Amino acid sequence: MILSLATAATTTVAGAFPSGWLLGLPSVLALAAYAATALLPERLADALRAALLGAFVAHAVAIVVDISGLSSGVEVARFGFAPALSMTVWLVLAVYLVESRFLPLPGARRVLALLGIVVVALAWIFPGEVRPQVDSRWAPLHWALGIASYGLFGAAVLHAVMLNRAERQMRPSAGATAAPKGMPLLQLERMTFRFVGAGFVVLSAALVLGAWFAHPWRWDHKAVFSVLGWLVFAGLLAGRRAFGWRGPVATRGVYVGAGLLLLAYVGSRFVLEVLLHRAPA
Numbered sequence: 001m002i003l004s005l006a007t008a009a010t011t012t013v014a015g016a017f018p019s020g021w022l023l024g025l026p027s028v029l030a031l032a033a034y035a036a037t038a039l040l041p042e043r044l045a046d047a048l049r050a051a052l053l054g055a056f057v058a059h060a061v062a063i064v065v066d067i068s069g070l071s072s073g074v075e076v077a078r079f080g081f082a083p084a085l086s087m088t089v090w091l092v093l094a095v096y097l098v099e100s101r102f103l104p105l106p107g108a109r110r111v112l113a114l115l116g117i118v119v120v121a122l123a124w125i126f127p128g129e130v131r132p133q134v135d136s137r138w139a140p141l142h143w144a145l146g147i148a149s150y151g152l153f154g155a156a157v158l159h160a161v162m163l164n165r166a167e168r169q170m171r172p173s174a175g176a177t178a179a180p181k182g183m184p185l186l187q188l189e190r191m192t193f194r195f196v197g198a199g200f201v202v203l204s205a206a207l208v209l210g211a212w213f214a215h216p217w218r219w220d221h222k223a224v225f226s227v228l229g230w231l232v233f234a235g236l237l238a239g240r241r242a243f244g245w246r247g248p249v250a251t252r253g254v255y256v257g258a259g260l261l262l263l264a265y266v267g268s269r270f271v272l273e274v275l276l277h278r279a280p281a
Helices: 021-039 047-069 081-099 106-127 139-170 185-213 221-243 249-277
Strands: 078-081 129-131
Touching: 021 047, 021 106, 047 078, 047 081, 047 106, 078 081, 081 106, 081 139, 081 249, 106 139, 139 185, 139 249, 185 221, 185 249, 221 249
Parallel strands: none
Antiparallel strands: 078 129
């Protein structure tokens, strides 16, 4: 997924709502559940959790239907920038659902619900291109590792945002009388770097696998941005171990690395599929 693998000719199907109800139904259900999650007040805790779980399940069904090609009647896999974003947010939501059972994560619920609305709508409008076959049997594992790294780094970004917010709340301000709510700073920082470390390992495996089995190897924009992102995260982890980097320095590194990875696949596919209306090679 991260690097370029030679594939057979593809057919772009982005740019219009698919007519199949198989994709439309779970997408509509996911959108409705995400909207309820964003709008319901915090005091309705049980209803909020039910809505978020419903959105999580409907979102998963929409992803499976989309990338399998069931909604278009084509029995082959298809993929693109919007399904990649959709899967990334879904994975981050999975982390949130597990973590929120044990730790307070204030503010994350509404942000994830709004992101869910955006990515489900995008995946419904731009379902990606059909991929009838690939030259390497290792390509599916490469793509799966790439998407998994997106999810892990997405979770790291979510925790980095909460870390910055918690640090701002800790600063003295006029009239401040209440202590900041949520996860302690040190715990947030540890969680952020755990996700960065896990994402770095998975991304490294995806890059090695893609480089080993790519035929032919190409230093295109996806490869360049992926390697740049890898270098940023490698430097961030090394700097934390050697120099104790933390706070804004650390979170800026997380944002820059994640942004480069986003440009590597999602950005390049968006340009090709939406702006140029071309099927990527």
